Amino acid sequence: MIVIIDYKTGNLGSILNMFKKIGAEAIASSDISDIERADKIILPGVGSFDNGMNNLKEMDLIPVLNEKVLVKKTPILGICLGMQLFSQKSEEGKLAGLDWIDAETIKFNGENTKFKIPHMGWNTINVKKEGPLLINMCQEARFYFVHSYHLICKNQENIIANTNYIYEFPSIIQKENIFGVQFHPEKSHKFGIKLFNNFVNLC
Numbered sequence: 001m002i003v004i005i006d007y008k009t010g011n012l013g014s015i016l017n018m019f020k021k022i023g024a025e026a027i028a029s030s031d032i033s034d035i036e037r038a039d040k041i042i043l044p045g046v047g048s049f050d051n052g053m054n055n056l057k058e059m060d061l062i063p064v065l066n067e068k069v070l071v072k073k074t075p076i077l078g079i080c081l082g083m084q085l086f087s088q089k090s091e092e093g094k095l096a097g098l099d100w101i102d103a104e105t106i107k108f109n110g111e112n113t114k115f116k117i118p119h120m121g122w123n124t125i126n127v128k129k130e131g132p133l134l135i136n137m138c139q140e141a142r143f144y145f146v147h148s149y150h151l152i153c154k155n156q157e158n159i160i161a162n163t164n165y166i167y168e169f170p171s172i173i174q175k176e177n178i179f180g181v182q183f184h185p186e187k188s189h190k191f192g193i194k195l196f197n198n199f200v201n202l203c
Contacts, residue, residue: 002026002200003038005065007055009081010044014186022193024200032064040199041065041074045081049105049149050093052085062098069100073177075202077133080147083173083180092149100178102154103170110166118148119165123183131160131174133181133198141191143171143183150182 002024004015012028019026026042027034035041043065045052056062068074078086087097090105097105110117122142127134150169153159163171163182173180179199185192 001038002040002042003034004028004042004044005035005061005082006030007052007059007061009047009052009055010079011046011184011186012044015042015044015079018186018193018196019200022197022200024196030059030061032061035061035064035068038068038074040202041068041076043076043078043082043085045079045083045085047081048092049081049084049090049097050095052081053093053095053097056085056098065098069178075177075199076179077199078178078180079186080182080184083182084149084151086173086178086180087151090149101151101158101173101175101180103151103158103173104154105149106152107149108166108169113166115166118146120146123163123165123171125161125163125171126168127161128159131172131179132202133172133174133179133195134160135198135201137191137194137198141194142188143181143185143191144187145171145183147182151180 087103161172162168
């Protein structure tokens with residue numbers, strides 16, 4: 001069973017619909033017992049870094065997530081803000097992140113450019129290394145982005161793919177059982193369906 005963490009931030013309905021399309025059992029929940037039973041976890045996210053961390057703390061979800069992800073090695077996929085929360089900290093707020101990835105979250109440096117912030121719309125990925133989320137993904141894959149902040153990974157080995165907007169930034173990351181995407185696969189049509197399918201089929 002896949003558990004989509006309901007911590008009052010995220011596009012839960014669209015994600016649930018995508019898993020329904022591919023025939024995967026998924027629920028949205030903040031119940032600790034559901035999370036403990038999960039075979040895989042999704043951490044979605046829309047909004048600010050501090051709000052996301054505050055919600056996880058207030059709902060007492062951090063201990064069970066640490067146990068599942070760091071000890072039991074349950075696969076987890078962070079989406080947009082969800083991926084950013086894996087980092088150590090963010091320029092957007094003052095709170096510490098989950099610190100699962102050796103990375104920080106920074107704001108796009110768009111000064112003196114023609115590019116608008118947030119980065120919004122369809123964009124491609126530049127694959128840097130093979131990863132299970134991209135198995136049999138077509139080379140023309142495009143994904144839907146909406147974000148003003150992005151990761152800076154201190155360990156380049158964690159970067160599966162980059163995307164170019166103003167400059168290159170990590171758009172897919174992996175560290176062992178921890179996966180993250182900066183885009184919204186639930187809004188990315190057939191490419192998002194393929195990525196979710198690959199996540200479902202992880203061993």
